[in-house]
Amino acid sequence: MSFSGKYEVESEENYDNFMKRIGLPADVIEKGRTFKIVTEVAQNGDEFTxxxxxxxxxxxxxxxxxxxxxxxxxxxxxxxxATLKMEGGKVVGDFPNYHYTAEIAGDKLVEISTVGDITFKRTSKRVA
Known part of the structure; x- marks a missing residue:
């Protein structure tokens, strides 16, 4: 399934704990908590923007x-x-502070970031 599309954040789980664990300052965490991030993905085969x-x-x-x-x-x-891989339809990679996966589930982009025992999940709904 193609990742191409425009997605708006619908829900986030464990935001505060994850952001603290990766070392973001409290003021940045507070500011980011209310952001409605839009993610745009263009996929052409194995190439992504x-x-x-x-x-x-x-x-x-x-x-x-x-x-x-x-x-x-x-x-x-x-x-x-970073080297991102495709595993079972998911984009997977290790970033400097955490492990990242992204997948398409229906009309949603589901991103999961894990550091130690803390997992942050962001679900975004396709809008275009």
């Missing part, structure tokens, strides 16, 4: 090819290298 648009127009876009190491960037501007 994955954008997250935040309120106020701030956005971050990462382009990657499944199975190839690529340059990635966080919203805070930190750059890192």
């Amino acid at each position: 994955w954008s997250q648009i935040y309120p106020g127009g701030k956005s971050i876009t990462n382009t990657f090819v499944i199975g190839k190491e690529g340059d990635m960037e966080t919203l805070g501007g930190k750059k890192f290298k």
Whole structure:
């Protein structure tokens, strides 16, 4: 199934605990709690362009090819290298502070990030 589409956050589980665990300051966690993030994904075979648009127009876009190491960037501007894989229809990768998976379930984008025993789940509904 293609990941291509535009998705708006519908729900988040364990946001505060996860963000604390990866070391974000309390003021950033508080600010982010109310954000309604829009994720836009364009997929062409194994090539992805994955954008997250935040309120106020701030956005971050990462382009990657499944199975190839690529340059990635966080919203805070930190750059890192990652190799994302496709496993059972899920995009899977290890980022500097956590393990990440994303999958399409019906008309939803489900993203799960795990650090230690803390799991953060974000579910976004397809809007386009």
